[in-house]
Amino acid sequence: xxxxxxxxxxxxxxxxxxxxxxxxxxxxxxxxxxxxxxxxxxxxxxxxxxxxxxxxxxxxxxxxxxxxxxxxxxxxxxxxxxxxxxxxxxxxxxxxxxxxxxxxxxxxxxxxxxxxxxxxxxxxxxxxxxxxxxxxxxxxxxxxxxxxxxxxxxxxxxxxxxxxxxxxxxxxxxxxxxxxxxxxxxxxxxxxxxxxxxxxxxxxxxxxx
Amino acid sequence: xxxxxxxxxxxxxxxxxxxxxxxxxxxxxxxxxxxxxxxxxxxxxxxxxxxxxxxxxxxxxxxxxxxxxxxxxxxxxxxxxxxxxxxxxxxxxxxxxxxxxxxxxxxxxxxxxxxxxxxxxxxxxxxxxxxxxxxxxxxxxxxxxxxxxxxxxxxxxxxxxxxxxxxxxxxxxxxxxxxxxxxxxxxxxxxxxxxxxxxxxxxxxxxxx
Numbered sequence: 001x002x003x004x005x006x007x008x009x010x011x012x013x014x015x016x017x018x019x020x021x022x023x024x025x026x027x028x029x030x031x032x033x034x035x036x037x038x039x040x041x042x043x044x045x046x047x048x049x050x051x052x053x054x055x056x057x058x059x060x061x062x063x064x065x066x067x068x069x070x071x072x073x074x075x076x077x078x079x080x081x082x083x084x085x086x087x088x089x090x091x092x093x094x095x096x097x098x099x100x101x102x103x104x105x106x107x108x109x110x111x112x113x114x115x116x117x118x119x120x121x122x123x124x125x126x127x128x129x130x131x132x133x134x135x136x137x138x139x140x141x142x143x144x145x146x147x148x149x150x151x152x153x154x155x156x157x158x159x160x161x162x163x164x165x166x167x168x169x170x171x172x173x174x175x176x177x178x179x180x181x182x183x184x185x186x187x188x189x190x191x192x193x194x195x196x197x198x199x200x201x202x203x204x205x206x207x208x209x
Numbered sequence: 210x211x212x213x214x215x216x217x218x219x220x221x222x223x224x225x226x227x228x229x230x231x232x233x234x235x236x237x238x239x240x241x242x243x244x245x246x247x248x249x250x251x252x253x254x255x256x257x258x259x260x261x262x263x264x265x266x267x268x269x270x271x272x273x274x275x276x277x278x279x280x281x282x283x284x285x286x287x288x289x290x291x292x293x294x295x296x297x298x299x300x301x302x303x304x305x306x307x308x309x310x311x312x313x314x315x316x317x318x319x320x321x322x323x324x325x326x327x328x329x330x331x332x333x334x335x336x337x338x339x340x341x342x343x344x345x346x347x348x349x350x351x352x353x354x355x356x357x358x359x360x361x362x363x364x365x366x367x368x369x370x371x372x373x374x375x376x377x378x379x380x381x382x383x384x385x386x387x388x389x390x391x392x393x394x395x396x397x398x399x400x401x402x403x404x405x406x407x408x409x410x411x412x413x414x415x416x417x418x
Contacts, residue, residue: 038326040250113326116384117247117319135386139393158394159405162386166379170371173382175325177344177371184348185367196368200413 023061025051030068031076035107038114039069073115076108077131086138088145091164092202098168099194109172135161150208160205167200232270234260239277240285244316247323248278282324285317286340295347297354300373301411307377308403318381344370359417369414376409 016024029050033042042065048055062068084097102109142157151160171178171193182188225233238259242251251274257264271277293306311318351366360369380387380402391397 037249038247040246110326113322116382117322117326120384131385132389135389136393156395156401156405158386158390159402162379162383163376163405163409165383165386166375167372170375173325174371174374175329176340177367177374180341180344181367184345186365192365193368196365196372200372203413204409 022051022053022057026053026058026061026068027072027075031072031107031111034069034072034114035110039065039118042069069115073111074130076111077134080108081134086141088141089150090207091151091160091205092198092207095164095168095201096194096198098165099171099197102169102172103190103194106172109169113173145208152205155205163204164201167197167204170197231260231262231266235262235267235270235277236281236284240281240316240320243278243281243323244319248274248327251278278324282320283339285320286343289317290343295350297350298359299416300360300369300414301407301416304373304377304410305403305407307374308380308406311378311381312399312403315381318378322382354417361414364414372413373410376406376413379406 026047029047030042032050033047037043044055044058044065047068048058051058058068062071080098080101083101084094086094138161139157142151142160145151146153146157171190178193181193185192235256238256239251241259242256246252253264253267253274256277257267260267267277271280289307289310292310293303295303347370348366351360351369354360355362355366380399387402390402394401
């Protein structure tokens, strides 16, 4: 499926066509809807209304809710990957960028979390899925860093990736504990949470250099 | 709300009453329903059918879906806490027990995860909520262990609790990466995942011998 931010532009001006701009409004509206209500809870009529179009147009652009979610999730994962760029020689820095990204965009974390809960049956590996290809690429990057001596070789690269992701998203995940930090933390500032996350990754997988 | 496993028993025999056993069947059915579909997606008619009762009886025992979810979530948190027992002098051991618990009961982890996504508006701290009281108690246990010199004092206890919870649930959370371990891990066995989780917590917060 082509990314509508680059496809179908009027060549002369680079302005979006009417069709493209409707499609993009649908995607924006759907992002909000899925982030708030998940996939099963999302309603196409609310998406259409927010996008100032009809449910028929939504179905004309996307086969249905699931296809629309899949399109958005894939694009969001690419956006996160681009904004955070895993550097296998500086995993603490990467964890900090992930922390910042999901602090600034909690709705992106919700989008991913709904999919994890709702798409259990599609969890079987499919190497052609771009998000799985991205994971495989990251594991390979970590493996090569271990061979090059810039990452401690004792850990399985799969565990390294999982632990860094997990630690970086500690506060995006544990919303109930996050809400209690104002009362309970020595230093309630978000910068203190970020420093602890980065410190934990640094102790496990120190940056080389 | 009294826990129906101990309340309303016929004193002479200790056998559950008919009312209690209906109520318990509703709770069991609702656990399955919430774990699969979340709160918004759960249907009271399906819960009633699975519990071999009527929707009217479900509403007679519980005010509604949200109250039923709140009752179950509270009880499940108590069950997890009881099964895993946080020992502030042995956090790696605690992480291993959490890992085991959620490996054996993925449906409990799903129950908690739905609540985190769906109950965003109730995330503001309420010290009378038993689950928040349990968190406060754990933070206090960690603080005392730091004062006693059995836990490294440099970390904020809030960060310690969040990081241990988070690392222990790495594989329950990242289902998409978990599904890829068979192909991608050096050692695809669940024991290898468990060992990495326990090792990570040991390196950050070593057990005091």
